[in-house]
Amino acid sequence: MSYPPRRSAVANAIYALLNPIPFGFFVAALIFDGVYAKTGTILWAKGAAWLITLGLLLAIVPRLVNLTQVWITSRRFGSSADHVDFWLNVVAIVAAILNAFVHTRDAYGIMPAGLWLSIVTVLLIAIGHVVIAVHYSTVREIAHD
Numbered sequence: 001m002s003y004p005p006r007r008s009a010v011a012n013a014i015y016a017l018l019n020p021i022p023f024g025f026f027v028a029a030l031i032f033d034g035v036y037a038k039t040g041t042i043l044w045a046k047g048a049a050w051l052i053t054l055g056l057l058l059a060i061v062p063r064l065v066n067l068t069q070v071w072i073t074s075r076r077f078g079s080s081a082d083h084v085d086f087w088l089n090v091v092a093i094v095a096a097i098l099n100a101f102v103h104t105r106d107a108y109g110i111m112p113a114g115l116w117l118s119i120v121t122v123l124l125i126a127i128g129h130v131v132i133a134v135h136y137s138t139v140r141e142i143a144h145d
Helices: 009-018 022-037 044-060 060-073 079-100 114-142
Strands: none
Touching: 009 022, 009 060, 022 044, 022 079, 022 114, 044 060, 044 079, 044 114, 060 079, 079 114
């Protein structure tokens, strides 16, 4: 029987509290980019740029906690799902950084790259959440049997 590795309760609490926030900012930026692509109103592009920047800033702490939990403290016990989620989030953050640079362009220079990078960022993080959810639901089912 395989149980999830024992991790710090404080680190788990910080991670659980802060991890969803950047994802929300990136989803909102995707919505703003979609509205900007349809309307051409610059307000939406500027709003998306701010949302991406805030999402990146707020992603720092949960990623550091995740880095510590997956690669340092539970190196022997980390599951492959934890590693996949970690790397998907790293690639998503790289895409978000590129997206922040794209959003520094002048008005129409943002599209379509800004929209595609927003889609990639949101999809990668969402896939990471699904991988973790499926893995730990499977582990719980095995533990209960």
